[in-house]
Amino acid sequence: MTLIPLLPDTPPDQPFAYLRDSVVTRARFLAHVSEVADTLPDEGCLLNLCVDRYHFAVTLFAAIQRGLLTVLPNSLAPEHLAKVMQDHPGLQVVGDQADNPVPSLPWQAVRLQATASTPHLPMPMVDFHQTIACVYTSGSTGTPTAHYKQFGRVRLGILGGAEVLWSKTGGPCAVVGTVPIRHMYGLESSVLLPVLAGGMLMEDVPFFPADIADSLARLPAPRLLVITPFHLRKLIESGIPLPPVAAILSATAPLSAELAQAAEQAFGSRLVEIYGSTETGQIAMRETARETAWQRLSGVQLVQRGEETWAEGELFAQPQLLNDVVEISADGDFRLIDRKANMVNVAGKRSSMSFLNATLLQLPGVTDGVFFVPPRSQAQDVERLAAFVVAPGKTREEILAALRAHMDPVFLPRPLLLIDELPRDGNGKLLARSLTQLVNTHFDAKGETA
Amino acid sequence: MELDTTVPSQPDAALQSEIAGLIVTALNLEIAPSEIDPEAPLYGDGLGIDSIDILEIALVVSKQYGVQLKADSADNTRIFASLRALTAHIAAHRTK
Structure with a gap:
């Protein structure tokens, strides 16, 4: 000793x-x-x-x-x-x-x-x-x-x-x-x-x-x-x-x-x-x-x-x-x-995109959805995450409340954008370029939601 | 006679909606300023504001009104108890 x-x-x-x-x-x-x-x-x-x-x-x-x-x-x-x-x-x-x-x-x-x-x-x-x-x-x-x-x-x-x-x-x-x-x-x-x-x-x-x-x-x-x-x-x-x-x-x-x-x-x-x-x-x-x-x-x-x-x-x-x-x-x-791919850091807290996506997808009423890092008008050290969510009949508030019960609030998507469907390919995959295109239709060049 | 302090005076009402607008813009919230319940807590479930946002609000408030927010004697909780409490604090301490 x-x-x-x-x-x-x-x-x-x-x-x-x-x-x-x-x-x-x-x-x-x-x-x-x-x-x-x-x-x-x-x-x-x-x-x-x-x-x-x-x-x-x-x-x-x-x-x-x-x-x-x-x-x-x-x-x-x-x-x-x-x-x-x-x-x-x-x-x-x-x-x-x-x-x-x-x-x-x-x-x-x-x-x-x-x-x-x-x-x-x-x-x-x-x-x-x-x-x-x-x-x-x-x-x-x-x-x-x-x-x-x-x-x-x-x-x-x-x-x-x-x-x-x-x-x-x-x-x-x-x-x-x-x-x-x-x-x-x-x-x-x-x-x-x-x-x-x-x-x-x-x-x-x-x-x-x-x-x-x-x-x-x-x-x-x-x-x-x-x-x-x-x-x-x-x-x-x-x-x-x-x-x-x-x-x-x-x-x-x-x-x-x-x-x-x-x-x-x-x-x-x-x-x-x-x-x-x-x-x-x-x-x-x-x-x-x-x-x-x-x-x-x-x-x-x-x-x-x-x-x-x-x-x-x-x-x-x-x-x-x-x-x-x-x-x-x-x-x-x-x-x-x-x-490491897949890991995100928001205000010093780490999580993985796969965990966040899995949590989103298991919420009642959510049929599809994906988290992503939104484009920003300037380099920010804290990146809020954003998410596209397909949830017919559900409101943004309902989905956010359900997410809050399962994850640290810093990871809550801001904005959470409700859409009709995600552009998945024939194999059900969401390709990176399809996601980028979708993001570009929702955000303007300055990184603000269009 | 005691003054009823729960009802804001007219200038405070104007200030209150101005501050609501600053918060919505600074934090990129997807709501109209008028949708912020002046009595509801700014922290937590209502607006989903966390300590990162509080620092952001503090910065905007110091630039706009010359009020340096301080956490002495745990005032932090009281000041951010509601939009109305924040407005009252700014009205009492603003230098511009």
């Missing part, structure tokens, strides 16, 4: 986290972790639904200290939660809400004491192989799939990322994240990066551009902004001035070089894009404004088997299949050749 410290060996009195009204030292953070750890059950697993990032981090590390698994669902949609509860009998909700957000499960409130004195506690040690978290992918079939993460491996991935990132920013940063803390990207970059790699954690999860500027202004430099491509574009369009930001981190959806350059110009910072997935965590980075090749993080090896590329190395308990077709260069860095 290899034991590693729960937190890095930084000076105990060094600032560790920024709360709305105070600065927390590492010793104080550890005291909070210990305080919450004392209240946790001896066994079972925890559904950490804390809203505040600081409470979330304290509760996560308290669970790690106590050897308890933290379960991080993709969403709280009833269908998803049912699968999560089935995977984890004995699941208990912990959260900083006033009331239990999931009344069907047992619940424990997270309340931190505001004691003035901070005991200097010994650093807890954790087994490298301790399974600390279960994260979920939505799965191309729509069935949520669980992925388990071990403490030592997650930590190595974070340190590998920090090595690259801190070299670009001139040192560990205070981190503002606009991204969900229970998804892999937000968990790694806005929670674990500051906690495990010497940065500073912030409790806010700002949303509107003015909130993002405020949160950044409350932190000392160097600052890191963790954001998604869509949110970044809106932040640039808002024209709101930001305090100096050493680097902006982007992930969850492909970022164009044009948007990366616009961000660097607008905020005078470096734009660093992460390549990764829920299954692998972060495995590579690049400065998208200037680079097309991805730089692997230390500890990651890529192995090609036919068309497939697998990530291997100490970071992974088992080799992990990448979602993309890639070309590996002699130095081990790589370029994406193709996003």
Whole structure:
């Protein structure tokens, strides 16, 4: 058994986290972790639904200290939660809400004491192989799939990322994240990066551009902004001035070089894009404004088997299949050749066209239909999907309501166009060119519905 | 005497339909602005608006009225509770 410290060996009195009204030292953070750890059950697993990032981090590390698994669902949609509860009998909700957000499960409130004195506690040690978290992918079939993460491996991935990132920013940063803390990207970059790699954690999860500027202004430099491509574009369009930001981190959806350059110009910072997935965590980075090749993080090896590329190395308990077709260069860095056919990414959420089409076709009253990516007047980072539907006697609203019960709302077609029939060929196939022709009759040259 | 705050004044009614038009255009919704129920939640089932759209609306509102929406004290939920609530917020905070 290899034991590693729960937190890095930084000076105990060094600032560790920024709360709305105070600065927390590492010793104080550890005291909070210990305080919450004392209240946790001896066994079972925890559904950490804390809203505040600081409470979330304290509760996560308290669970790690106590050897308890933290379960991080993709969403709280009833269908998803049912699968999560089935995977984890004995699941208990912990959260900083006033009331239990999931009344069907047992619940424990997270309340931190505001004691003035901070005991200097010994650093807890954790087994490298301790399974600390279960994260979920939505799965191309729509069935949520669980992925388990071990403490030592997650930590190595974070340190590998920090090595690259801190070299670009001139040192560990205070981190503002606009991204969900229970998804892999937000968990790694806005929670674990500051906690495990010497940065500073912030409790806010700002949303509107003015909130993002405020949160950044409350932190000392160097600052890191963790954001998604869509949110970044809106932040640039808002024209709101930001305090100096050493680097902006982007992930969850492909970022164009044009948007990366616009961000660097607008905020005078470096734009660093992460390549990764829920299954692998972060495995590579690049400065998208200037680079097309991805730089692997230390500890990651890529192995090609036919068309497939697998990530291997100490970071992974088992080799992990990448979602993309890639070309590996002699130095081990790589370029994406193709996003896997059939997969779509809307605002950072992945699904497959075949799942979406199958879901559409099984709706009562729908006799035929197909999802497609609508033409747009300008390059947008978030592409809404559209759909042609043949459903005599049904209204758009009825079909949308039925779809909403089966898929994440970001995939709902906008527009949903009702037509009399799809131009299928003699074999019943819908050829790509027939679909394109049909699309062209419904959209004008600017990408608006005609 | 207490003012009845549930009925919008005339200028607010004009503002309300203007904002409804902005929302429909910005989000590419396939409905007429007048079809938005002023009392219904903007989020969720009604219009099918999600957080991506909320950010889009925030941008349009800041450009058009000079109102920077902020999520302080979870106002986000209240402001987007309905078209009427959003209109009231903009009417109270607009700078142009």
